[in-house]
Amino acid sequence: MARGKKIYEGKAKTLYEGPEPGTIIQYFKDDATAFNAVKKDTLDGKGALNNLLCEHFMLGLNTIGLPTHFIRRLNVREQLVHKVEIVPLEIIVRNVAAGSFSKMFNIEEGTPLPRPIVEFCLKDDSLGDPLVSEEHILAMNWASSNEIDDMREIALRVNDFLAGLMYGIGIKLVDFKIEVGRQFEDDLQRLILADEISPDSCRLWDVETNQKLDKDVFRRDLGSLTDAYSEVARRLGILPKNGGSTGPKLVE
């Protein structure tokens, strides 16, 4: 499908104008960054894996009735999505202490939390995506009170779906980040899940061994990131059981 004009280039994805008004083509790059792009690399195969994994999660969420921006995967690296106005917040759900939560509260990584915790961070790389309160969100007009309720509901529905899906393949969903966008249809406006869900934006640990199968492999130099993502894809049945980063390559 012919791509339109480049609209936005992020760290892991590029957005192009889609073929019809109200659509966008989301292109998954092989670039990996961490710590606000202080650490960077290009990892052959990462974009294709994230495109496939994201498609799988978005299709599943659409099936259970959660509205998402996903329309269809176009090819190895691209998917067609609805255009939305992104809410400038990163919504994080945590089931198990890890990462910045463990640091902030000095709680050992791996400690189960008594209930899922929803956090909001301002989506602003120049500020390092700081954690913000509901008070901040309302006062600064980043989202309305109804939208905060909707964001929480969407985040917890995604958590229930993803945690169950992952448990079924022997993986613990430790935490994840999502973004939502405003979709305008006639006079109606609603929030839908946007951006991506992939091992770039989740923490996924093997249930038995706690082996990390997510971007922490890259952040913490724990081995091959694409091997870890391939393992998730194999367990989900998206890649053949004997396939992997050393197997046949996906052709662009």
Ligand code: TMP
């Ligand atoms: P954190 O523990 O570093 O705050 O990360 C929480 C979750 O959010 C984790 O699953 C990784 C994800 N995440 C992103 O998707 N993008 C980011 O920029 C950061 C910092 C975290």
Ligand code: ASP
């Ligand atoms: N997404 C951020 C970056 O690209 C941080 C992270 O995921 O660790 O640098």
